[in-house]
Amino acid sequence: MNELHFAWIEFAILLPLFGALLVSRLKNPGTRQTAALLVGALTLVAALGDFEDFYMLHIHQAASDRWRLMTRIFGRELFVVDELSAPLVPLVALLYLLTNLATLRTKLPRVSFGRLLLSESLTIALFSSVDPWMIIALMSAGALLPYLELRSRNQPTGVYVLHMGAFVALMVLGWSLLDGKPPGSQPLIGLIPLMLGIAIRCGVFPFHLWISDLFENSSFATSLLTCTPLAGAYALVRLVIPTASHDLLAVLRIVAVFTAIYSSGMAMVQRDVRRFIACLFTSHSSLVLAGLALATPHSTTGALCLWFSIILATGGFGLTLRSLEARYGRLQLTKYLGLYVQSPALAICFVITGLASVGFPGTLGFIATDLLVDGAISANPIIGALVAVVEALNGIAMLRAYFLLFTGTRHMSTVSLQVRPRERLAVLTLAALILGGGIYPQPGVVSRHDAADVILSEREKNVGPDPRESTPEAEVGAAERTRTSPQSASASAADRR
Amino acid sequence: MTAFTILGLIVVAAPALLVAILGLSSLFSRPLSERRTSVVVKSAMFTGLIASISILALMLIKNERRVPIELGHWVVLHDHDEATEPVDPRREAPHNTHTPPAHPAHPLYHFSFKFEFDRLSVPFVILTFVLCGTIGAFADKYMHREAGFNRFFVLYAIFVMGMVVTSVAGTIETMFTGWELVGLSSTLLVAFFQERPNPCRNGLRVWVVYRLSDAGLLSAAILLHHVVGEGDFDRLMGAGAWPEGVAALTSGQALTVGLLLLFAVAGKSALVPFSGWLPRAMEGPTPSSAIFYGALSVHLGAFLLLRVSPILALSPVLAAVVVLLGLATAVFATFAVGVQTDIKSALSFASLTQVGFIVAEIGFFTWIGPRTGMPWLLYFPLIHILGHGCLRTLQFLRAPTLLHDYRVLENAFGGSLTIVPPSADDRAARPGMVRLYRLAMNRGNLDAILVRYLVDPVLAVFRSIDRFERRWISRLNGKPSEFE
Numbered sequence: 001m002n003e004l005h006f007a008w009i010e011f012a013i014l015l016p017l018f019g020a021l022l023v024s025r026l027k028n029p030g031t032r033q034t035a036a037l038l039v040g041a042l043t044l045v046a047a048l049g050d051f052e053d054f055y056m057l058h059i060h061q062a063a064s065d066r067w068r069l070m071t072r073i074f075g076r077e078l079f080v081v082d083e084l085s086a087p088l089v090p091l092v093a094l095l096y097l098l099t100n101l102a103t104l105r106t107k108l109p110r111v112s113f114g115r116l117l118l119s120e121s122l123t124i125a126l127f128s129s130v131d132p133w134m135i136i137a138l139m140s141a142g143a144l145l146p147y148l149e150l151r152s153r154n155q156p157t158g159v160y161v162l163h164m165g166a167f168v169a170l171m172v173l174g175w176s177l178l179d180g181k182p183p184g185s186q187p188l189i190g191l192i193p194l195m196l197g198i199a200i201r202c203g204v205f206p207f208h209l210w211i212s213d214l215f216e217n218s219s220f221a222t223s224l225l226t227c228t229p230l231a232g233a234y235a236l237v238r239l240v241i242p243t244a245s246h247d248l249l250a251v252l253r254i255v256a257v258f259t260a261i262y263s264s265g266m267a268m269v270q271r272d273v274r275r276f277i278a279c280l281f282t283s284h285s286s287l288v289l290a291g292l293a294l295a296t297p298h299s300t301t302g303a304l305c306l307w308f309s310i311i312l313a314t315g316g317f318g319l320t321l322r323s324l325e326a327r328y329g330r331l332q333l334t335k336y337l338g339l340y341v342q343s344p345a346l347a348i349c350f351v352i353t354g355l356a357s358v359g360f361p362g363t364l365g366f367i368a369t370d371l372l373v374d375g376a377i378s379a380n381p382i383i384g385a386l387v388a389v390v391e392a393l394n395g396i397a398m399l400r401a402y403f404l405l406f407t408g409t410r411h412m413s414t415v416s417l418q419v420r421p422r423e424r425l426a427v428l429t430l431a432a433l434i435l436g437g438g439i440y441p442q443p444g445v446v447s448r449h450d451a452a453d454v455i456l457s458e459r460e461k462n463v464g465p466d467p468r469e470s471t472p473e474a475e476v477g478a479a480e481r482t483r484t485s486p487q488s489a490s491a492s493a494a495d496r497r
Numbered sequence: 498m499t500a501f502t503i504l505g506l507i508v509v510a511a512p513a514l515l516v517a518i519l520g521l522s523s524l525f526s527r528p529l530s531e532r533r534t535s536v537v538v539k540s541a542m543f544t545g546l547i548a549s550i551s552i553l554a555l556m557l558i559k560n561e562r563r564v565p566i567e568l569g570h571w572v573v574l575h576d577h578d579e580a581t582e583p584v585d586p587r588r589e590a591p592h593n594t595h596t597p598p599a600h601p602a603h604p605l606y607h608f609s610f611k612f613e614f615d616r617l618s619v620p621f622v623i624l625t626f627v628l629c630g631t632i633g634a635f636a637d638k639y640m641h642r643e644a645g646f647n648r649f650f651v652l653y654a655i656f657v658m659g660m661v662v663t664s665v666a667g668t669i670e671t672m673f674t675g676w677e678l679v680g681l682s683s684t685l686l687v688a689f690f691q692e693r694p695n696p697c698r699n700g701l702r703v704w705v706v707y708r709l710s711d712a713g714l715l716s717a718a719i720l721l722h723h724v725v726g727e728g729d730f731d732r733l734m735g736a737g738a739w740p741e742g743v744a745a746l747t748s749g750q751a752l753t754v755g756l757l758l759l760f761a762v763a764g765k766s767a768l769v770p771f772s773g774w775l776p777r778a779m780e781g782p783t784p785s786s787a788i789f790y791g792a793l794s795v796h797l798g799a800f801l802l803l804r805v806s807p808i809l810a811l812s813p814v815l816a817a818v819v820v821l822l823g824l825a826t827a828v829f830a831t832f833a834v835g836v837q838t839d840i841k842s843a844l845s846f847a848s849l850t851q852v853g854f855i856v857a858e859i860g861f862f863t864w865i866g867p868r869t870g871m872p873w874l875l876y877f878p879l880i881h882i883l884g885h886g887c888l889r890t891l892q893f894l895r896a897p898t899l900l901h902d903y904r905v906l907e908n909a910f911g912g913s914l915t916i917v918p919p920s921a922d923d924r925a926a927r928p929g930m931v932r933l934y935r936l937a938m939n940r941g942n943l944d945a946i947l948v949r950y951l952v953d954p955v956l957a958v959f960r961s962i963d964r965f966e967r968r969w970i971s972r973l974n975g976k977p978s979e980f981e
Contacts (some may be wrong), residue, residue: 156974202610266966269959298606301574336694346524352524360681361674365571367608370670374606377719385716385722392712399684399704408692428524441573449574449605 006087009049009079009128012089015043016096016121031101036113039269040097043120047090054086062296079128083451084237087444088127092229093306094429095315096120100223102319102426104326112149116221119145123229132175132239134451139201139231139411140168146226155217157320163200163210170197175239186243195240195252201232202289203282205259212278220274220325224318227281228311233288235302242458246466253293257383259286260390267397273321273331276401277314283394284310284357287387293465294383295459300373305445313365313438316430317354320346323427324405327417333401337410342350342417347406349419349427354398357432359391364437367445411413481492500555503905504548505612508622508665511545512658519651530649534835535637536609537819538650542699543629545661545936549622552614554851564614565667565731569763574606611667613730617739617803623885626794628890635894636784643688649782652689656682664800669718672764672804676714676765676797680707685793687778699777705952706774710764715800719759734807740875741865744807751811758805759819765851766798768826772833773944775849779841786841787893791848792886799852799858799882802859806875810864819860827853829941836937840896843887851885 019039026032080465081089103111105399119142126138143164150157173195178186203211241249263283270276288310291303323346325331328339340347354365359369369391377384419427437444517903518537529537556564559712590704592955614622633653640646659678666672684707722728734742744751767775767790776797777784789795802809804818809816827850834846855878862874895902907914936942971977 050957065733083844156502156976158974159970163974190594209966209973212966213974265955265959266963269956269963274559297574297576301606336697340691348524355681361677366674370608371606373715373719374722377723381723382722384719388712388715388719392708395707395708395711397699400701403688403697403701407697408694431524445572447573 002290004051006053007123008046008053009089011094012043012046012050013079013121013125013128014116015039015046016124018041020114020117020121023117024112029108029111030105031363032113033100033111035096036100036117039117039145040093040100041490043124044090044093044097046258047093048243050081051086051090052083058092068129071304072459076374078131079122079125080130080135081128082130083126083454085234085309085321087447088229088234089124091311092123092127093120094207095311096123096225098315098426099225099427100321102321102323102419102423103221104423107326111221112152115145115202116225118400119222119225122223122230127229127234128233130238132179134234135289135344136168136171136175138274139171139235140444141344142229142231143168146214148220149222150214153218156213159210160217163207167197167200168476170200172195178243182206183243183373188245188248190243191248192397195236195244195248197251198232198240199255201235202230202285203227203232203259204255205262208259208263210384212275216272219283220318220322221273223278223338224315227278227285228286228318229311229433230245230288232309235294236289236292237455241455243332243462245463246295249295254381256290256293256405257386258285259283260290261386261393262380264390264393264397266451268393268400270397271332271334273325273401273405274331276397277318277321280317280357280394280397281314283390284314285374287390288492290383290387294379295456296375296379297449297456298371299454300380300456301445301449302368302371302375303449305441306359306365306372306449308444308448309359309363309365309434311362312434313353313356316427316434317357317424318347318350320353323419323423328411329480331405333404335404337405338409338411339406339417340406342413343406343419344416344494345419345424346427347402349431350402350406350432353427354402356438358395358398360395362435362436362438364441364444366438367441367460371445379406379416424464480489498928500568501552501561501564501600504552504555505564505614505665506568507548508545508552508614508843509661511541511548512661515654516539516651516658517559519654521623521648523647523651526954531637531641531646534650535633538633538653539630539656542626542633542657542790545625546623546630549619549626553619553623556614556619562615563731565876566612566614567667568610568612570607571610572603573604573610576605583941585680587777590962597761602772608670609657609668609729610671611729612665612671612890614665615739616876617800618665620879620883621800622661623932624886625657625660625793628788628886629653630658631890631937632784632894635787637785638784639897640782643782645691649689650662652682652686653788656686656788656794660797663797667732669721669729671940672801673711673714673718676761677711679713679794680704680765682968683707683778683785683789686781686789688973689785691783693824694896696780699774701775703774707765710761710771713757713760713764717754717761720754732803739804740806740872742807743867744805744811746764746808746811748946751808755805755812755815756809756818757977758801758808759815762801762856763796763822765801765929766795768822768853768856768946769829770796770830770943772826773940773947774796774850775845776837776842776940779845783841783893784896786845787890787896789964790845790887791893795848795852795896796855796882796886799855799859799878802863803855803875803879806859806863810867815866816860817864820857822862823853823855823857825853827851829943832933833940836934840899841893842891843897848885848889851889853975855881855885 016039023032026035056497064466088460100113100116122138122142125134129135129138147157150160153357170193174190174197177190177195209430211227214226226439234301260283263279263286267276267279267283270279288307291299324339324343356365358362359365373384373387527869535788565651568819581872636649655678659675659682661678662675663672684700684704687703689694718728719732723731737743764771775790778790809819830846830849830853834843834850837846858878858881862877865969866872866920903914
């Protein structure tokens with residue numbers, strides 16, 4: 001295994017962990033926030049160092065730190081970065097930092113910065129883990145934190161406990177049955193519970209209720225940070241994709257596409273902003289799952305790009321809504337609220353992040369959606385068309401919410417409700433990344449393509465090539481294309497996008 | 498870099514720069530003053546216009562009929578297995594992540610920004626700059642001291658950029674990019690007077706139609722890629738310059754792709770049955786109504802049909818559908834225009850009548866042209882678009898001063914120009930006419946039919962599911978949500 005120049009990963013994990021201990025001992029809410037911001041900033045620096053170090057090494061395989069701190073302590077290398085996780089780690093660190101940054105003073109007494117830092121540590125640790133038991137343990141621990149918050153806020157926990165309990169049980173059961181089996185011959189009886197567990201964590205239909213329940217009952221920050229990084233997709237890539245049979249993935253992609261359509265339809269009729277964003281998020285995350293389950297170079301690259309885009313876009317979208325809620329209380333989508341006049345900057349941020357989340361041109365999500373649709377259509381044209389419909393419906397839902405929240409009337413207020421500099425900085429940072437990534441997407445897409453290549457190579461080694469690629473129908477289709485257009489078909493075979 | 502490339506880049510860069518200047522200043526809450534906005538808008542429009550006219554002049558001088566300008570790949574992915582770069586033995590990976598192979602055999606995926614200047618795009622882009630420049634100058638005065646002055650011009654800039662990109666797009670993906678920008682800016686301008694609910698409702702209606710038609714265009718684009726392997730118009734339409742290209746598709750493929758494109762066209766150009774959004778879009782300020790629905794945006798669908806005319810030519814069924822849809826729209830708009838009670842709605846339906854005829858002309862001439870050796874017949878609908886666009890812009894811009902103009906005319910004629918309405922006896926004698934009148938007032942009930950039989954059932958299903966989900970969550974949680 002390659003070695004990084006410095007123990008960046010460990011620092012990125014341990015800093016927020018110890019920071020959580022430190023912050024929870026502080027009394028003053030303002031000091032807690034300042035300390036959390038400092039720890040978050042340092043964590044981001046470490047995560048960026050990790051990212052830079054990884055790419056400086058010119059590798060696209062796993063790399064660990066050269067001091068092997070964890071090996072000395074635990075006897076094995078626990079945390080490594082690879083092509084998949086290298087950009088995800090700083091992105092997660094950034095999201096946590098911006099969430100802390102955008103927290104208004106009025107909310108400080110209710111926000112547990114210690115818990116947020118602990119959650120950050122667990123998420124970064126998860127994204128730099130490749131060991132299955134470690135992944136399962138970290139995801140289980142991560143699932144515990146929202147539960148504690150729900151309890152502390154006296155909110156109902158039934159839906160959450162039911163889903164997360166099932167998730168943990170299925171993951172443990174699944175991997176217990178698979179542990180020790182060679183990658184190519186893992187039994188279906190182990191893969192099925194594993195995939196069911198991941199489906200629950202990702203909110204795939206009919207296991208999606210916990211996401212809207214969490215958004216509705218926990219704080220905006222917690223629900224956003226629990227869902228947005230797509231921990232379930234990470235587990236899918238690490239545990240299922242490398243070994244699952246083609247048939248199993250076929251089932252997953254059908255269910256995922258159905259969930260995407262279902263959730264986009266549900267987003268159009270929501271009356272509560274929190275449930276609306278939950279539906280929008282579920283729709284997008286399902287598209288990521290569908291792209292991963294298609295397991296073609298295009299679709300996997302598209303799914304990984306979309307994953308990246310979701311973290312930024314849904315993160316920014318959520319932070320904008322959180323800022324609105326901090327000013328106007330719980331927002332309903334039942335009548336026009338006319339908030340534009342009071343908060344024009346938030347309206348602009350809402351549109352930018354919302355458009356990015358639906359793959360609008362000029363934003364990061366555009367090329368991701370194009371790649372995904374392209375990959376989907378080469379596997380199955382109907383799935384490709386359905387993905388296009390999903391994006392259309394999500395776009396409708398997004399602008400409906402915009403009109404209801406920001407227009408239609410004039411919100412009167414005796415005090416200024418303009419966006420604060422910290423909030424502006426947080427949302428503009430995400431907007432800049434969204435637009436910057438949309439205008440110059442090549443480096444990001446190449447990085448995700450390399451990650452897709454690693455994932456699919458491993459899969460092909462274990463499971464073999466997809467029989468769809470050599471079916472008689474596919475050959476007939478190729479021959480048909482050749483007959484249709486001799487000029488373009490030569491390019492078609494090569495350039496097939 | 499040739500003169501064509503430089504001029505082509507200026508054509509695209511002028512509106513892009515306008516968006517960047519106006520958009521970024523707004524994003525950072527530092528909007529430009531009215532005077533500066535005016536200067537920037539006029540400069541951008543003038544520069545773009547001069548560059549596009551120069552391209553036309555150069556094309557005429559050099560007798561070039563098609564000038565493709567490739568900006569290279571915006572995104573390109575190479576298949577690692579086909580990389581030809583020698584592998585560095587010191588590296589463990591096949592190649593360096595940051596430096597992809599210099600000469601891979603074939604790109605696995607590419608998204609190119611390619612612009613095409615030909616006899617279709619150059620007139621259309623010139624029309625865009627002329628009309629947008631005129632509207633910009635008009636709006637500068639019309640929107641003076643309006644609270645949303647800056648917002649109007651940001652959306653105006655996005656619209657111009659979308660129109661220019663769509664006009665000169667050399668690939669269907671590039672066209673889709675511009676198409677989406679036009680849709681977004683149009684929607685937000687319909688809802689420009691955003692402190693009233695009606696403009697917002699109407700804006701949402703427009704957006705719904707646009708998004709669904711966008712899905713049609715995206716699906717068509719993807720299907721074209723799937724079938725042909727390319728989205729470049731020059732590859733798709735063969736070697737001949739417009740209007741003489743021959744599409745590399747079978748009749749069946751042309752029909753499928755064409756129907757999807759026609760769906761997109763129907764949404765964008767308000768053809769039947771999507772005509773209902775057009776009068777709703779008149780909620781926006783007059784300059785945007787003129788630019789979008791009188792002159793440019795409403796013709797965008799017809800432009801797309803002209804661009805893909807070689808596909809229409811392959812399928813007689815498709816050409817017939819296009820003709821019928823165009824004629825149906827023209828008949829419907831003629832039917833509705835007579836009873837409109839406000840000038841902007843009347844003008845919008847008058848505009849739609851002509852758009853219907855233009856679409857029918859395209860369907861007819863794409864079928865007749867290649868078979869009679871007269872592909873140049875397609876210039877007729879193009880000329881129709883150009884003339885109609887200019888006329889409607891003038892009419893829309895004069896609409897706010899209609900009463901004044903009317904008075905001037907009356908003074909000139911020396912008498913009243915008022916038409917005597919039919920008497921009660923006349924109406925009683927023709928009861929069927931009253932029913933027709935009501936039907937025309939309700940715009941053929943097209944909107945109501947779509948809403949009742951398409952939108953409402955879908956929303957009702959999802960609302961029922963939502964209620965069910967809420968009940969189920971409450972049951973699992975043991976208590977209803979306090980936020981219900």
